Each structure stands twice: as structure tokens, then as C-alpha cells.
Amino acid sequence: MDLKLDHHTEDRLTIVEVEGEIDVYTAPRLRELLIDLVNKGNFHLLVNMEKVDFLDSTGLGVLVGGLKRVRAHDGSLELVCTQERILKIFRITGLTKVFGIYASVEEAKEAHGRDK
């Protein structure tokens, strides 16, 4: 499966919908989107990974790169993910301590609202 990307903004929070496989072939597209969003002033990003079938360290690198970019603007990059197969690589790499990871977009939006 290829990678499908979409995004929309709700109340200063930009939700990035990702579907498919994030690997060495497709990750550059996600990186370009995150860079473009930050360049256009979107500094609070929520990446919905619920429809991601595969994520490798290349994809992790893109997410970390996005996080570094938004943090440079006092922003945030958080994730929605409940799939064990995807969460596993975050646990292996210790990145569960770096990213806020939520069970649903609604849960993340509530937390974002509280933090504002």
C-alpha cells in the first residue's frame, strides 16, 4: 500500500491523517508535508497513525525531525496510535517518552485544549 496524506486545522491544531506504509520510500513525502506545514506557521501538529500499516526507523526519523522543527517554535507534535505493531517500535526506541501518544483524535484535542 502506498502512503496517503491529508491534513486539516481545527482551533490551532493541525491534524495530519496518515494512511499506508511509512518507510524509506514513502517517508520523504511525510517529511515534506511536515516541513511545509511548519513553514506555513502550523506549529501544533497531531499525526493520526491509526491507518498506518507499517512504520520503520526512517519514518521515526521523520517524526523526530518534525518534532524538532515545531519545538523550535514552541510548538508540539503528538501522535494518535493504538496499534500494538506500530507502538512497538516507539517502545523499542524509547520514543514513547518523547512523543505524546493518544488513543484518539478526540482525546488529543481535549489534552491540547487543556494545555493552551
Added chain:
Amino acid sequence: MATVELTFSALPAHVRTARLVATAIARRTGVAEALLDEVRLAVGEACSRAVEAHRVHCPGEPIRIELCDESGRFEVTVTDSAPSDDLEQAYKDEDGPPVAVNGTELASLLPADTLMSGFGIAVIAALADDVEVFPSAKGLRIRMSWPAAATGFAATG
């Protein structure tokens, strides 16, 4: 022992094909369903690392994967032809690759948007219960294995 060999040119698009082939053969060899995601991710990491190394050092050379069942194990060997000094090159301005994984500190250790090849090997080591890495001037060989059905390919042929 039955062996499947696959060679592919160093293009990122082919890594997915390698993952799919490895997962299909792992299933056929009798690797437990619960381990197939680990096989898919580990083989993907090894192939991604090899593709990135080839693109730097020898883009025209193919990458080779061997998949075999032997004595109740499903074994995958990924061999590249790039000098295995890429870790040192990637981190020449750093103290070294981020071997120790430590949450928040990890992000600050990363030299760029990519976690680079050393990180991929660390992920493989966490996924396969038996991993050996053989670096040499002629390339890097990563051998990894998982438990499989004792009868292997023959059982499902």
C-alpha cells in the same frame, strides 16, 4: 534446507518488495503469526540500511537477501557491497551513533531527520532473538533468525 535468494537494485521502492517476500516465506516456513510483524520490520530495517549505504557508496551494485529454513529456524541474511564505515561517516561530527536509547535525550542526538543506519541495526537487535552483524571492507552482512516449524518449507509445500 531450502533457500530463497533475492537480489535487488538499491532503490527505496524495492525495500517493500523485500519485506513482502520475507514475510510470505516466513509464514510458509512456519514462523508464528505473532512474529511475522517482527520479521517484516527487521528485514525492512536491514534492507533500508543497505539501500542507503549503496546509494552513498555503490548505487549500481545489487543487494542480496537469503532466506532459509534450517533446524527449525527461519534465517534471513542481508548482504550489501558498501564499505561498512557508513556509521562513522554519518556520525563524524558526533561522539558516535545513538547506541544508548534514552527517551528525550535521543532526539537531541540525532544528526538529521533520519535515525541513520546504526539505529536501524539497534531496532533489528531488539526484534530478532538471534542477530549477527559482520562488517567488512567489502560490505556488511546482517544475519537474523526466528523460530519456525521444524519441518519448514516441506510442511506447507
